[in-house]
Amino acid sequence: MERSSDEERSDEDLMAAVAGGDGAAFRALAQRVVPSSLRLARTLLRGAAEADAEDIVQDAMLRVWVNAPRWRPERPFRAWLYRIVVNLVANQRRRARPAPLAEVDEPVDPGRSALADIEARETDRLLAEAVAALPDRQASAVVLTYQEGLSNAEVAEILETTIAGVEALLVRARRSIRARLGAHFGAPDM
Amino acid sequence: MMRFRLWSSRRAADRRGDKAVDAALAAYFRRAAPEGAEEGAERVLAGLRRAPLPPQRRGVLWWWPSALLTSELSPAWSSIAALGCAALIGFGVGSLARVPAAAETHTAAQVFAGDADFGNAIFDYDPVHGVTR
Numbered sequence: 001m002e003r004s005s006d007e008e009r010s011d012e013d014l015m016a017a018v019a020g021g022d023g024a025a026f027r028a029l030a031q032r033v034v035p036s037s038l039r040l041a042r043t044l045l046r047g048a049a050e051a052d053a054e055d056i057v058q059d060a061m062l063r064v065w066v067n068a069p070r071w072r073p074e075r076p077f078r079a080w081l082y083r084i085v086v087n088l089v090a091n092q093r094r095r096a097r098p099a100p101l102a103e104v105d106e107p108v109d110p111g112r113s114a115l116a117d118i119e120a121r122e123t124d125r126l127l128a129e130a131v132a133a134l135p136d137r138q139a140s141a142v143v144l145t146y147q148e149g150l151s152n153a154e155v156a157e158i159l160e161t162t163i164a165g166v167e168a169l170l171v172r173a174r175r176s177i178r179a180r181l182g183a184h185f186g187a188p189d190m
Numbered sequence: 191m192m193r194f195r196l197w198s199s200r201r202a203a204d205r206r207g208d209k210a211v212d213a214a215l216a217a218y219f220r221r222a223a224p225e226g227a228e229e230g231a232e233r234v235l236a237g238l239r240r241a242p243l244p245p246q247r248r249g250v251l252w253w254w255p256s257a258l259l260t261s262e263l264s265p266a267w268s269s270i271a272a273l274g275c276a277a278l279i280g281f282g283v284g285s286l287a288r289v290p291a292a293a294e295t296h297t298a299a300q301v302f303a304g305d306a307d308f309g310n311a312i313f314d315y316d317p318v319h320g321v322t323r
Contacts, residue, residue, distance in 0.1 A: 023243055030238050035231040042230075043222075050230055057234050062244065069248050120221075127218045147219040174211045181211075 011077040019068040026068075030061050033078065036148065037061075037085050043143045044089040046132040052092060060084045079157045082148070086140050086158060093136060130177040138176070141169040 009017075011032065017025035034057055041053040041060075063084055064071075071080060131142055137159060144155045145166075152166045159166065 021246060026243065027235075027239065030235055034234050034238075035228070038231050038234060054230055054234050054237075058237050061234070061238055065243055066245075066247055069246055123214065124218055124221065127214060128222075131215075142215065143219075146215045147222070171208075174208055174215075177211050177215070178207050 012073060015068065015071055015077045016073060018065065019071055021068075026065055029064075029077075033081055034061065036078075037081060040082060040143065040148060041085050041089055043147055044086065044140060045092065046139070056085060056088045056092060060088055075157070076154065079154050082144065082150075083158045083160070086144075090136055090140075126181050127177070130180045133180065134173050134176055138169050138173040141166055142173045145170060 007028075009028075011029065014025045014029040014032075018029060037057045037060060038053055041056045042050070045053050045056075060081060064081060071077070131139060134142065140159060141155055144150045144158060145152070150158070152163045152170075155166045156163045159169075161169075
């Protein structure tokens with residue numbers, strides 16, 4: 001299969017070819033989805049070693065290949081892949097001790113004034129700590145919604161729950177974050 | 191009246207707080223680009239290219255649950271599997287209990303025992319009682 005035609009094909013088209021045992025389609029699909037899967041795994045692992053996130057994504061991609069004939073074409077491919085990644089991260093977090101919060105990445109935003117930069121970094125640090133302190137499912141819902149920009153329906157599919165369940169997870173997560181960062185956002189009435 | 195005002199002002203503060211958290215989370219994740227993400231992705235892709243891909247699961251046992259799910263049999267597939275197993279057991283027991291041309295070679299009691307269905311085997315105290323060779 002030519003590279004240009006692979007780029008034009010949807011994830012689902014490529015996955016259908018992967019289900020038929022097409023190794024080239026699998027590599028094209030991996031090229032497309034590995035960066036976002038790695039970003040998801042890294043955020044959900046919350047400060048664990050980079051190698052862990054890479055191992056998880058590699059394992060997830062091999063599972064995609066091995067189980068490709070079982071993939072159901074009417075379901076979005078990314079939801080299936082992200083579900084595998086989320087489950088593998090949950091397994092990994094159950095096995096490993098949580099990392100100290102100080103190790104959580106602090107994002108950098110170039111092009112700000114010094115004061116605004118310090119303030120933003122402080123807010124980001126507190127937000128990173130608050131997200132890291134959330135229970136696994138709430139953290140997964142937050143990351144899939146805000147980082148990956150998925151709809152509640154897609155998140156529900158990945159977390160194997162209902163849309164109302166996702167909304168409840170997000171409400172609880174926002175409340176926990178507000179309770180933790182009361183000075184910034186006003187503590188909620190619990 | 192006072193209580194209601196207090197309650198509604200708290201609700202309004204809650205909504206503002208939720209919106210602020212929502213906006214802060216969106217901004218945080220927009221800014222948060224982990225360093226070395228591209229190198230990490232390249233390492234994963236190199237790993238996938240280097241190792242030979244394992245065989246895919248193509249056996250009937252692997253795909254038939256998926257086929258049932260595709261046919262929207264998901265809520266009932268376990269019941270169908272149980273029914274299929276019961277049918278298979280019934281067929282097996284029925285086949286084993288059948289004696290061809292029994293009437294020509296066996297006594298009446300043996301013929302009765304040979305024609306007996308699975309219910310007889312369970313509920314009769316001793317279906318071949320009294321048979322002597």
